[in-house]
Amino acid sequence: QKEVEQNSGPLSVPEGAIASLNCTYSDRGSQSFFWYRQYSGKSPELIMFIYSNGDKEDGRFTAQLNKASQYVSLLIRDSQPSDSATYLCAVEPSGYSTLTFGKGTMLLVSP
Amino acid sequence: GAVVSQHPSRVICKSGTSVKIECRSLDFQATTMFWYRQFPKQSLMLMATSNEGSKATYEQGVEKDKFLINHASLTLSTLTVTSAHPEDSSFYICSARDLDRARNTIYFGEGSWLTVV
Numbered sequence: 001q002k003e004v005e006q007n008s009g010p011l012s013v014p015e016g017a018i019a020s021l022n023c024t025y026s027d028r029g030s031q032s033f034f035w036y037r038q039y040s041g042k043s044p045e046l047i048m049f050i051y052s053n054g055d056k057e058d059g060r061f062t063a064q065l066n067k068a069s070q071y072v073s074l075l076i077r078d079s080q081p082s083d084s085a086t087y088l089c090a091v092e093p094s095g096y097s098t099l100t101f102g103k104g105t106m107l108l109v110s111p
Numbered sequence: 112g113a114v115v116s117q118h119p120s121r122v123i124c125k126s127g128t129s130v131k132i133e134c135r136s137l138d139f140q141a142t143t144m145f146w147y148r149q150f151p152k153q154s155l156m157l158m159a160t161s162n163e164g165s166k167a168t169y170e171q172g173v174e175k176d177k178f179l180i181n182h183a184s185l186t187l188s189t190l191t192v193t194s195a196h197p198e199d200s201s202f203y204i205c206s207a208r209d210l211d212r213a214r215n216t217i218y219f220g221e222g223s224w225l226t227v228v
Contacts, residue, residue: 011143043204043222044155088155090217098145099217103154
């Protein structure tokens with residue numbers, strides 16, 4: 001059973017702080033990793049994807065991947081109230097297959 | 112803008128009737144599309160994988176005769192909920208893989224809220 005684990009939260013941070021969202025996965029052969037943001041009542045929106053160990057930065061977002069530890073994280077710098085949403089970690093076990101989603105972490109950014 | 116479009120965004124139907132939801136990839140061809148269902152405050156649940164020109168692959172516990180999937184072209188997949196019941200009320204979301212972008216990115220449609228009364 002391939003699993004993706006996330007802390008359900010809520011993770012509360014003040015505006016302007018760094019939010020750190022974590023995700024672990026069970027399938028060591030996983031190759032592709034995605035972070036999606038989902039606002040209540042809306043469908044998931046792709047934020048970033050990462051394939052290689054290390055960091056990948058895009059604006060205020062940084063994805064970090066450590067395949068040896070089977071760990072992927074998302075950092076959000078200068079958090080804004082509009083970042084308040086559920087963040088879904090998704091893992092693709094092998095090329096061109098379906099995604100396995102975590103249950104999501106709810107982030108609350110207070111003004 | 113949206114690269115995967117779903118229609119309708121909201122639909123209300125009577126119990127026992129059928130409802131069709133469309134999923135279109137707007138600027139890329141998608142040989143594979145995925146259908147998910149999400150109940151309030153719960154995670155996404157994969158229902159089936161839709162393959163262009165062939166039968167869909169259903170996840171365990173999903174009734175293929177109830178949730179009919181057709182992927183007749185490289186840009187369109189449809190999900191038909193047959194003989195709908197109130198317990199089928201949910202948020203249905205499709206996604207499609209864009210193989211032409213950097214490393215097969217997967218995009219979601221806007222989702223379709225189904226209410227069966």
